[in-house]
Amino acid sequence: MKPFRSVLIAFGLLAATLASANDATEAPGTILSEEAIGGAPDGATAYRILYGSRSEDGADLAVSGLVIVPAGDIPVGGRPVVAWAHPTTGVVPACAPSRSPLRYMMIPGLRDMLKRGFVVTATDYPGTGPGDVQPFLDGPAEARAVLDSVRAAARIEGSGAGHRFALWGHSQGGQAVLFAGALKAGYAPELELAGVAAAAPATDLAALFRDDMGTKGGNNLTALALWSWARTEAAPFEPIVRAEAVPAIEAVAARCIDVLLPSPSKRAADKVLANGFLTVPDVAVVEPWRSIIARNSPGLLPAHVPLFLAQGGADVIVRPSVTQAYMKRQCGAGGRVKLLVHPQTGHGWIGSKSAETVVSWIEDRFAALPTPDDCIFPMR
Template structure:
């Protein structure tokens, strides 16, 4: 499936449909068919035997021309160095897509894309799909504006590494190191100018990347950050969603990641049945294995957690530590939110926007009537492109 014209719209529609259905109890034959279309794996040796050892964050250690790139562009699968929240070296996989033809004077501005939840297992990495471009929302339009677009899979996805699901600082470092990797691979064809763009989990990742950039990647000239339905107040997000199958699915990824990374005891928040189900659930990818994931998650609705993770320690502190907004964003931000989103609630996003404005951040809030969690990135894209153009001068 090529992402061009009508084909690209079909891909976006498939993702939007499955994301919307992911919030519902049960599944259908149509959903399983869409999972099959989106879940075809990349077949090749690129991810085999990834190199060990450390290196400067952003260093590209393996690259491969990827087939099926959007018309008028060239794409690579890449492996590159990054670090986790404690500064330990990790390896990341991802994609880089660049318009064909000569770069403008001074090089192309880089857009580092942060993807929404696709799972937490290695196989759930967007770049491991046979058609990785369909996961990069707004890719053709960004290419048409001359940007180089790079996307990390996040640590622990694509290639082995510690879990990073909703671990804001690890994800943020990954997003910034992807931009460094793009600069390293493209050389003089890339500038130091950087724009950040993310959706849902990727919204959290992009916001953390913006917060971290002045200290972690000061050589990058960050101009702006745009996010769609970002995961902001994580305690409120889990509290709102844990009573349905989507919340149980997201919770299975998040609680596992926090237990692995921080050493938090799962039996302090999850029921025995939930703990027993976690290994199976975490091996399923959201969207591409949604129906299988929900078969395990549905019986756990109402019997997944033993209390409110926003109150019980250490979960309350961990969720707060991974909620963006502890420090002001250093650049202007565009925050888009669908007003009929049932996963990331409009009230939570509006509260985040108000908080950032209180900190003195230049925030544009784009509340989109009729947009769902699955459709908001596409519906907000015209505003995102205009916002990027205004701040990439």
């Protein structure tokens, strides 16, 4: 899953700050630290934050990210919030998007959202930033971090962030916002969800791994997943990986996926993986990976939550048929879905290509306008 290319720099928080943050027993969304940073567009104010979230078993987590506040007066009732969820950048702390010098460019539609008066949050997900490893493609973990970023925005003095929010994500981030939309009622009932927008979301993970295996992107995706799950799911990958490929998996996991100039070690690792590195034909049918993949494939949103899906017709990572199948299931459950297809667009660019339309759709949801529904008249 390839996001916008950028040069990511190492994530450097003081050890004392991280220790105190990870020992915190605060409510999810509590601000553990914040730092005003420059460079935000159109006079906006940006903060790099560390905030509280929760693990599956209820343990406290420290998660990093951004909150970007538009210029201008705070409207009565507060500003609406858009929670952005990013595509894959990597699984180690150095790959946190909030530390990238191009952090603002990595949020499609940011300038447009700020002009419309939206507060924008952008989580790094658990483990990318503080921590040791990201629980990769862990839908519930991503979802809690996304929802808690909305809570955190309201705790920044002067942000004016209200309880009404929308979700917007691409690829892995599409998976994150679909899970967040499904979990919101139980995890963050005080928040008011206006709608969910997802560009080429990772929905059917079994199909994703199966369709992409053997491609460079698919090999990297599988390597990242196996390396992460060995550490977060107690699922060692050695039983299904050729011994000579283990160093290549380690090399892939150690690098951020969107660095501009891949290192010689990363290029060498890609060559090893290209030769076939699994001892099983389909990881999605072998336990414990089958169960991990199944429980992290998002289910359907509540029928009353509007959904916008964007898809590139030339996407070979998340194939159009997979997104269309998810739409069909959501429609069949009574949902309202808007589908936008860019026929010539591939996976990496569908977020930016669809951003203008997505932001307008989100504004209409905040305004409680009638929701367009392609379940009745599907777009081609």
